[in-house]
Amino acid sequence: MRKLLSCLILALFLAACAGSKPNKINDKDWVSIFDGRTLNWWKVGENSSTFRVENGAIVVEGPRAHLFYDGPLRNHNFKDFEFKADVMTTPGSNSGMYIHTEYQQTGWPSKGYEIQVNNTHSDWRKTGSVYAIADVKEQLAQDNEWFTQHIIVQGKKITVKVNDKIAVEYTEPENVNRPNDMAGRLLSTGTVALQGHDPKSKVYYKNIMIKPLD
Template sequence: MNYSIKLFTALGIIGLLMGGVTPASAQQAEGEWISLFDGRTLNNWQASENPETFSVEDGLIKVDGPRAHLFYNGPVNDSIGYTTWDNGNDFKNFEFMADVKTTEGSNSGIYFHTEYQEEGWPEKGYEVQVNNTHDDPRKTASLYAIKDVMNDAPARDGEWFTMYIKVEDRDITIKVDGETMIEYTEPEEVDREGRVLDSGTFALQGHDPESVVYYKNIKVKPID
């Protein structure tokens, strides 16, 4: 390897380390944001019953089609004690962010502490609603059917907004563009099958054929 190649390689490594978010395969340090979407493919994601609902378009995940869910199943941060399971990494405490853009009348959602299932609405985990103008009165940032943002959405169709979700022990915080919309502490004893804090992966929802929604900059920061 000549000097110029060594220099180019070194500069490339420095550039990778200085980036704010790096791919899961290159990132193992606790306390740093880890990208879950490479902007080109759906590698490390697994779609359920109607996989054609999800595609990559211009660096975005496009959701457009019949009901389906896209589950993250890639390896992340095994070195700090997060257990890899058959369909991905088992997140418990974390911060999660994604940029989202809805279209008129669309409905979607972001699940956490969930697990892959072949069809139907996910039975495990919580859903954070993505809905600005769909006729469901539970709007964007609702912790769906647990603690809801009713009727007035905190974001607009056709405009990008940032969804932030934090789970730490029994506390859930949901923000839109930095504004806190939901703070919820799960009771120690709750009789609600499936809809309880546990651990699991993330999933994006394709709600119905009339709902077109876009996602980008999907990332997570595990909390020890």
């Protein structure tokens, strides 16, 4: 009888543990949005083969494509936040990190801003640029070496740091008027994305993190 009672108590304890809810993510801290093994929580439209995971990093190599964060953190919709990743380019490569964007099946994202990733590609807008809005001509990082790109979005201000050095501080004017082909280049809310630029570009991303600020 005592043995049966002990078994019953153990069974009830295990059932309680199995039914308990995991601790809620503290979304006021840095949160990893890439597990280092899969593309779970990410969504890609055209040319999905451009993105793969190798050795704990997202490898971007192939035709134009965009990989959008589609996971549970803040229901992948951010306003004020920090976004950073460790990045490594190869010679002549081009990529980008998008903010305040939204999923598109095809084409270049029409919503939000692109923060450039380009150390030696022929495009003169280099790593750290708020693309075509506040551009950087100086090369701030090297190919074949890991560097950190850190983007801070707060209110109407975007700050971009490359290896902790401020590359851009851009404040969006009130009632800004963009040309038609850049009408969506505005701060609002949205997800983040990584860019596959062209078949000759190969870029690596790891330690991809977000810290909500609101």
